[in-house]
Amino acid sequence: MLVELKVNGEPRSADVPPETTLLKMLREQLGLTGAKLGCDVGDCGTCTVIVDGVSVNSCLMLAARANGADVTTIEGLANSNELHPLQEKFEEHGALQCGFCGPGMLMSAKNLLDKNPEPSVFEIRDALAGNLCRCTGYTKIIEAVIDAGRAMNSAQTSA
Amino acid sequence: MATRTKDIQTDAEELVTARESRAPAQQPLSVPADKPVAFPLELPESEARLRTPAVGQRASRPDGRLHGLGQTQYIDDITFPHMLHAKILRSEDPHERILSIDTSEAEKMPGVIATLTGAEIPENSFGPTYQDQPVLAYPIARHRGDGVAAVAATSEQLAADALEKIKVEYEPLPAVFDPLEAMKDDAPKVHGGDTNIYTSKTIKKGDVDKALAESDHVFHRQFRTQMVEHVPLEPHASIASWDGNGRVTLWTSLGRITLGREDLARTLAMPQSKIRLIGTVVGGNFGGKNEITNEPILALLSKKSGRPVKSVFTRGDEFVSSTIRHPFIMDYTTGVSKDGKILARKIRLVLDGGAYCSWTGTTIGKGSILAPGPYNIDHVLVEAYAVYTNKTTTGAMRGFGAPQVCFAYESQMDDIAHELGIDPLEIRLRNGFSENSLSPTSQTLQSVALKESLTQAADRFGWKEWQA
Numbered sequence: 001m002l003v004e005l006k007v008n009g010e011p012r013s014a015d016v017p018p019e020t021t022l023l024k025m026l027r028e029q030l031g032l033t034g035a036k037l038g039c040d041v042g043d044c045g046t047c048t049v050i051v052d053g054v055s056v057n058s059c060l061m062l063a064a065r066a067n068g069a070d071v072t073t074i075e076g077l078a079n080s081n082e083l084h085p086l087q088e089k090f091e092e093h094g095a096l097q098c099g100f101c102g103p104g105m106l107m108s109a110k111n112l113l114d115k116n117p118e119p120s121v122f123e124i125r126d127a128l129a130g131n132l133c134r135c136t137g138y139t140k141i142i143e144a145v146i147d148a149g150r151a152m153n154s155a156q157t158s159a
Numbered sequence: 160m161a162t163r164t165k166d167i168q169t170d171a172e173e174l175v176t177a178r179e180s181r182a183p184a185q186q187p188l189s190v191p192a193d194k195p196v197a198f199p200l201e202l203p204e205s206e207a208r209l210r211t212p213a214v215g216q217r218a219s220r221p222d223g224r225l226h227g228l229g230q231t232q233y234i235d236d237i238t239f240p241h242m243l244h245a246k247i248l249r250s251e252d253p254h255e256r257i258l259s260i261d262t263s264e265a266e267k268m269p270g271v272i273a274t275l276t277g278a279e280i281p282e283n284s285f286g287p288t289y290q291d292q293p294v295l296a297y298p299i300a301r302h303r304g305d306g307v308a309a310v311a312a313t314s315e316q317l318a319a320d321a322l323e324k325i326k327v328e329y330e331p332l333p334a335v336f337d338p339l340e341a342m343k344d345d346a347p348k349v350h351g352g353d354t355n356i357y358t359s360k361t362i363k364k365g366d367v368d369k370a371l372a373e374s375d376h377v378f379h380r381q382f383r384t385q386m387v388e389h390v391p392l393e394p395h396a397s398i399a400s401w402d403g404n405g406r407v408t409l410w411t412s413l414g415r416i417t418l419g420r421e422d423l424a425r426t427l428a429m430p431q432s433k434i435r436l437i438g439t440v441v442g443g444n445f446g447g448k449n450e451i452t453n454e455p456i457l458a459l460l461s462k463k464s465g466r467p468v469k470s471v472f473t474r475g476d477e478f479v480s481s482t483i484r485h486p487f488i489m490d491y492t493t494g495v496s497k498d499g500k501i502l503a504r505k506i507r508l509v510l511d512g513g514a515y516c517s518w519t520g521t522t523i524g525k526g527s528i529l530a531p532g533p534y535n536i537d538h539v540l541v542e543a544y545a546v547y548t549n550k551t552t553t554g555a556m557r558g559f560g561a562p563q564v565c566f567a568y569e570s571q572m573d574d575i576a577h578e579l580g581i582d583p584l585e586i587r588l589r590n591g592f593s594e595n596s597l598s599p600t601s602q603t604l605q606s607v608a609l610k611e612s613l614t615q616a617a618d619r620f621g622w623k624e625w626q627a
Contacts, residue, residue, distance in 0.1 A: 019316070033236035034229025036442070038392045039474040046392055074229030087227040091219060099226030100392040100442030106227065134392050134443045 003063045007032065008076025014063075022066045023047045023058035026073060034074035034103045038132075045131030048104035049073045055111035057130070074103035077110065085155075086110055089148040090141070097135035105131045109145045117153055121146070222440070233442050234396035234412050235471050242398070243272055243311040245460055245470040246318035247453060248325050249480060250300035250307050253549035254334035254347065257298050257327060260308055265324040270317040273463040274325070275309045275456055281428035287418060287450050288520035289357070291350060292552065294426050294455045299332070301349055302514035302549050304479030306453070311460040311468050334549035338488060338511040341546045349514060349547035357512065358519055358545045360527045362599055365538035370503035374494025378575055382491065382567035386511070387484035389556055393442020394472040395481055399457035401465070407458045408435040414448045426455040446555035447481050450517060482554030485522055485545075486511040487563040489530075491571050494538075499581045501590050503538035506530045508564070510545040510553070517554030519545045526560025531599045532568035533609055534590040539599050582626065584617050 003020075004013040007030060014029035026032045026049070035058055038046035042057040049058045050072040077084040086109050089095070096102045105128060112119055112127035119127065124145050133141065225231045250257075262274040277283050277297025284290040296305035308325050312318035333347035340346055341355040349355055371377055397411035407427070413419045416438040424431040441448060453470050461468045472481065487508055494503040508526060512519050527543045572590075576583040591609045598604055617623070 017316075027236075028238075033232070036233070036393070037235060037471070038394070041474065043474075044392055078228055083227070090227050091223040094220060094223070096220065096223045096226040098392070098441060098443045099222065099231050100233065102226045103229040106229075132392065134390055134445070 001064060003067050005066050005068060006070045008072055016063050018062075018064060020063045021059050022049070022051070022056075022061040022063045022071070025063040025066075026058060026071075032073050032075050035107075036100055036103060038100065038104075042130075043132070044101075044104075045108065046101055046104045048107040048131060050107055050111050053111075053114070055108050072107070072110075074106060077106060084110065085148040085151040086113070086145070089144040089151065093140045093144040093147065095137055095140040095144040097133075097137050101131055101133045101135075105133065105141060109141075109148070113145070113149050113152060117156075118149060119145070231440050233393050234398060234410055234439055234469070235393075237398060237410060237439075238469075239398070239400065239467040242467040242469055243313060243460070243464055244315040244318050245309055245311045245453070245457055245468050246315070246322050247295075247306040247456065247470070247476070247480075248308045248310075248322045248327070249476075250296060250303060250305045251327075251329065252300075252331055252334075253303050253336070254332040254349070255300050255329040256332055257296065257300060257307060258330055259326075259328045260297075261326040262308060262310075264326065265310055265321040268312075268317065268321050268324060270313040271310060271321045272313065272466065273311045273460050274321075275311075275459050275463070277307065280426060280455060280459065282426050285422040285426050285451060285455075286516050287422075287518055289516045290425070291357075292515035292517070300329075301547075302479075302551060304476075304551055305514070306456070306480065309453075309456045309460060311464055311466075336548055336550060338486075338509050338546040338548055341548050342509070342544065347549075349549060355547040356544050357516060357547055358523055360523050360541070360543045362527050362530075362539060362541040364536075364540075364599060364601065365503070367503045367505050367538045367540040370538035371492065371494040371505065374502045375497045376495045376575075376579065377492065378495065378571060378578070379490070379492045380571060380574060382487075382489045382570060384484075384487045384489075384563045384566055386486045386551065386553070387556065388478050389443070389445040389447035389481070389483070390477070391441075391443030391445060391447060394474065394477045395448060395452050396469070396471040397454050397457055398467055398469040399454065399461040400467040401458060401461040405429075406433045406435065407461065408437065409454055409458065410437045410439055411454055412441050412444075412448055413438055413451060413454070414441060414444045415450070418449075419451050419454065422451045423455055423458065426451075427458055445557055446518075446559075447483075449555045450482075452481060479551060482517050482552050482556070483513070484556040485519070485526075485553040485560065485563065487526070487560070487567075489564065489567040491567055493571055493575065495575055495579070497579075499575065499579050499586045499589055501534055501536050501575075504531050504536050504540075506539075506541045506564075506567075508541065508543035510543065510560075511550070512545045512547050513550045513552040514547065515552040516545075517552050518559065519553065521555065522553075522560040524560075525558075526564050528598070528600055529561050530564040530568065532565075532572070533592045534568075534587075535592060535596055536590075536599070541599065584613060584622055587613055 036046035038044035042060040047059040277295035310321040335341045416436040457468045490507040492505040576586040
């Protein structure tokens with residue numbers, strides 16, 4: 001079946017079998033391998049992408065359900081000139097160890113900061129509750145999100 | 160020779176200069192925030208790498224940038240033209256004899272290109288300590304996660320469907336699950352023979368029984384720890400490609416590629432010179448990716464099909480067929496003087512090994528040596544046994560047995576402190592290692608900062624205030 005959607009601002013489409021998940025379509029048909037397959041049952045969050053302003057486990061969403069949707073993946077976070085503040089701060093704080101949870105973690109954090117520019121630690125923990133990090137780097141991750149939020153706010157204030 | 164000495168001198172001088180030139184307050188060595196992403200990607204040289212010693216300096220990971228951009232290539236992010244996907248059928252019961260395997264129905268399915276069973280593997284055994292583990296079980300499956308057949312198909316979904324068409328006839332065998340039961344003479348034998356104990360270790364120092372008899376107090380308690388799966392976020396994954404010159408290349412999430420190549424050469428019965436192993440970025444290892452798993456299967460499926468073959472474990476595969484941390488049963492008997500000085504410690508460790516040995520040799524060694532704890536004890540006896548059971552194979556996991564015994568000896572230190580009315584910190588300071596202490600195996604220890612570390616930690620987190 002033909003699925004047409006917008007990914008990172010570009011119209012994309014693919015002809016996929018009906019059982020194809022959004023994750024499979026992104027990775028295999030569209031060549032966007034940033035979102036990862038960790039558990040395939042929605043527990044680990046490595047497949048997190050943003051669909052119409054909501055962070056979702058793309059392993060649980062059928063590609064067909066995303067037809068017509070606006071999807072943002074990790075590949076859409078930076079442009080060729082600059083990193084997203086979250087990427088910058090994750091790198092700076094050492095919040096990425098093996099890196100496998102990174103793309104999902106970053107997308108959940110982005111979705112949080114888009115809606116809540118000054119989250120409390122509790123709100124950050126809540127927003128990242130669906131993203132597991134087995135290197136146990138949570139402290140650094142939370143610090144990086146706080147720092148990125150501050151950087152984004154001060155950039156906005158000075159603009 | 161003279162040049163060599165000069166080099167060493169120069170190095171030492173440079174080291175001192177470097178140390179002196181270190182500014183007292185270190186700037187965080189991170190990427191400047193105003194630095195744009197530049198392509199081609201030029202990674203910033205971490206300042207910590209340019210200076211020695213680097214201890215105490217903040218360093219950023221060289222691969223952090225690509226991780227954050229989502230551009231790091233893990234195995235599952237790599238594809239090749241005409242690549243096939245493999246899936247593995249696993250045994251249904253904890254212990255069974257395979258009477259027959261019929262893959263013909265699976266092979267008839269459109270899109271299924273090749274199948275493989277244990278009987279087709281040139282040398283069907285591997286392992287880092289003993290070679291007791293089959294690549295695909297045949298004729299005996301010893302735990303629920305043993306692979307019995309594999310399929311390579313044009314899609315992952317087709318390969319999964321094809322597994323359902325494979326007919327395996329089993330004869331159930333008696334199984335054993337508790338390691339203490341497994342040590343009994345009449346227990347079913349996981350690997351035949353007359354015992355399930357497959358490795359043991361004894362550490363003896365002084366006369367433990369005499370010292371126990373002379374102790375003012377003797378404490379005894381049994382401690383048990385559970386099995387733990389590593390759950391790396393990236394499941395085990397590999398790709399094999401057999402080329403026209405009879406060589407095979409493997410891209411794998413394996414952490415120990417040199418050892419892996421040795422195991423591959425053995426299982427494939429071919430020289431190591433014909434095997435190329437490429438270790439890629441690994442999405443979490445924690446000890447669970449230190450030996451081969453499905454690599455020989457993929458190599459042979461690639462040989463049969465003439466196409467590259469990829470396989471990624473499902474999360475279920477990961478739990479049942481990759482290794483886990485050894486559960487320990489630990490009996491601690493400790494003799495103590497009135498003032499809380501440990502005089503003797505007698506320890507019996509039983510390691511639940513699961514179906515195959517894997518890294519048990521290392522685990523039992525480290526676990527035994529560390530079992531008495533970081534304490535000066537003149538009389539020590541450690542007896543450790545690793546036992547086969549019909550359960551998931553245990554192997555390496557962060558610390559090789561050290562966390563298990565740490566749980567036991569530190570729990571018992573608290574028991575002793577409580578019973579004798581001594582502050583738990585104080586009892587550790589009275590018994591703890593100091594400079595030139597002897598380890599249980601009589602190694603002289605240097606750079607021992609145990610007591611300083613404990614005191615500093617206690618000060619920082621307010622131990623005294625908490626006690627008050």
